Amino acid sequence: MKIKGYYGVFLDINLTAGKIEKIPVSENLIVNYLGGRGFGAKILYDNLKPGTDPYGEDNLLMFMTGPLSGFPVPSASRLTVITKSPHTSPVKKKYPHSSTLSYSSVGGFFAPEIKFAGYDGIIIRGKSPYPVYLYIKNDKVEIRDARKFWGMGTNEFDKKIKEEFDDKKFQVIYIGPSGENLVEYSSVLHTASRAAGRGGVGAVMGSKKLKAIAVRGTKMPPVSNHKDFVELLEKHRKIFKSSGQTLNWRLNGTAGALVSSSRRGSQAVKNYREGTFKEIDKIGAEAARKKYWVKNYACYTCMLACKKSGVITDGPYAGISHDGPEYETGTMLGANLLVSDLAGLLKEIFDADDYGVDAISIGNTIGFLMEAYEKGLIDIKFLDGIDLIWGNVDAILKMMKKIVHRDGVGELASHGVKFLSEKIGKGSSEFAIHVKGHELAAWNVHVSPRTGISYATSNRGACHLNGGSKRSQDRGALLDSLGICRFAFFGYRNDGIRNFINAITGIGYTEADFLKVGERIFNTEKMFNVREGFDIKDDVLPERFFKEPLSYGAGKGKVLTKEGFYRKLLHNYYIERGWDPKTSIPTKSKLKELEIS
């Protein structure tokens, strides 16, 4: 291959046929889509028939690296898991299985190890008749029996699977009971505490009866301009070393935002009814550091170490060691449910990860049920006797268990808030906080219409990482394709990243070309969704944000207006995107410009 930094090889596994193949990666795909999320979008768009059943044999589940993966570029640890989502749906279904694609990213050590093993990504197709895991050591690839691991929580599995190998350096990615049971918003876990959490990637893995992938490698592909590469490494390590932001990440991780976001009124509180949690200090970073945190830990060659592991030292859950709270987990299973008991919150987070369920969606779903219960739209019988009142940790833990086992009310809740609100009716859709069936994350909308744009227009359904403008969205899609962590962007800016990509690949992107890749990825994803029947009717925020102003805190009185949001902000966004503002569908000329057919 002329392009460096890649092998030009995907590992392609058909679990139905038990067939293991190596397939070439075209230079065209690399130049136009670069990796990760981009590869996934293009492959899904080209290979999936519209209306494909996400749980069917034809759905592809992909684990993609980027051009930075495996190189010791600070914070280039991200893996993207891409598939057709089992969890999203349009207002009007064009096919029985209409849904968006989904991409979910996870840090740690898995993406680098795929690269070390000699692959640019792994594509899983088909379905195994019984539980299996995938064993990859360089060229040696085997589909192995995983029946003895089926049903095992991720924390135990993380320890047990290591005993299978004589080499302690295997990296493993896996699902828990939630994914096995096809809970729609199941996650894929790595190191028992890192999750590709969103969009139900874990459920698709479960539908393929694939418990885990274990990988170990010893190789690295050469880079195009070695001299530039080592100079850039030196330069950016220095930038990270001397930056105050680096220390901030180490000190608080994302948990620092628990308090600051709450003060701004931008937090999901009480099922997004409020933006400020009065008791946030009890579950914030400072409290966690004082009471439970043990150490900072980092992903592959990352200088930030935003992850915090800790141990619960008191109360009924004493002895449980896990990470968190982070901003998302701490908000969705904490502030959003009015949980102020930090030990209880940590236990909830531990359980969510152990079950392998998305903490964001399950927190959002339980918040919805709490509100419906409080308003008397459902009774305790509906909840199978669980007194699901705000802040009740015990009830939350019980409900989580029911959901991941799809038992009783848990079966209904395992499909998320859109499904629940349709089931319950009685106007509950106004506080079913989702877009396209995908639950919103921990950033509330009232005080920030731009956050609303991020949620309304993201291609995997509501996504806080999407960005509220064309530019930030295109840049996000680009970053997600390179293997770099978004938290580390401050150490690179656009130029630093592009310089690295050019030194590694030799492609020679100009800034305009480079950003164009991001735009191309975003539009390819959009076209996948358009083909499934999504249009402007699906770029809609829950009514709550237009009807119920925040009642206290810094954002008191704040609420969106439909005029301002839909007719100005969103309309202008479509125009800027080169999409038809009446349908939200990309125009022919835009698609031609981006070479999407």
Added chain:
Amino acid sequence: MEELKQEKRKTISRKKFIENVAIGGALFLFKGVGMVSLSFGKDGSYSMIIVEYEKCAGCRTCETVCSASNHPIRIAGKEYPGLGNPYLANIKVYSYNPDTFVPNVCQFCTDSPCVDACPSPINKKTGKKALSKDTVLGNIVYDPTVCMHCGNCARACKEKSAGVIIFDEVNRRPTGMCNLCGGDPQCVKYCPYGALHFVKGKIDKRRFYKMKPDKIAEILAKEWYKGKGGKVQ
């Protein structure tokens, strides 16, 4: 903000401390490593890498810089650090659940079981076996010209020390011996978390000396992740 300043201060003061220690013999305490007594060999021939486990975040930067430094690439007659393939590193970080990270590096054993186990003939030019102790820095030096490719060194390291030396079956040679990068260990220099220290002197007693990563992790996890009665940091 106050904590942020403290975080910064901690890093700086620790660095100063190590420098001071390195200048003169002293009795000092590394968190988690325990009391360490330090004295100089007459020829300054005792150097080593000390791991402060509490600070290790498990990022494996040390592996990549070790590999890059010891496997350089030549371009147009000039030498550059290699790509940093961690497989080729002499220091290896092992990760455990609950989150405990153990960088495993040559223990600079005072009795050198690997050298003792080496049955190779003496290289007439150097007067040394395939494995020997460097007279200046005290690290293990490998001489492939007299190596018998038997793997005894790796077995000895595994049995009597931390199991750092791995016998590479493909190239039929021992790997993993730390050469201290000629006196400027890159792992220490680049560790983003200040978890590795280059100490010149002789350390008589230290905690975890010659212990295997699994065992170290087991002990640390018990101390750090105590369900009751507080924690280390």
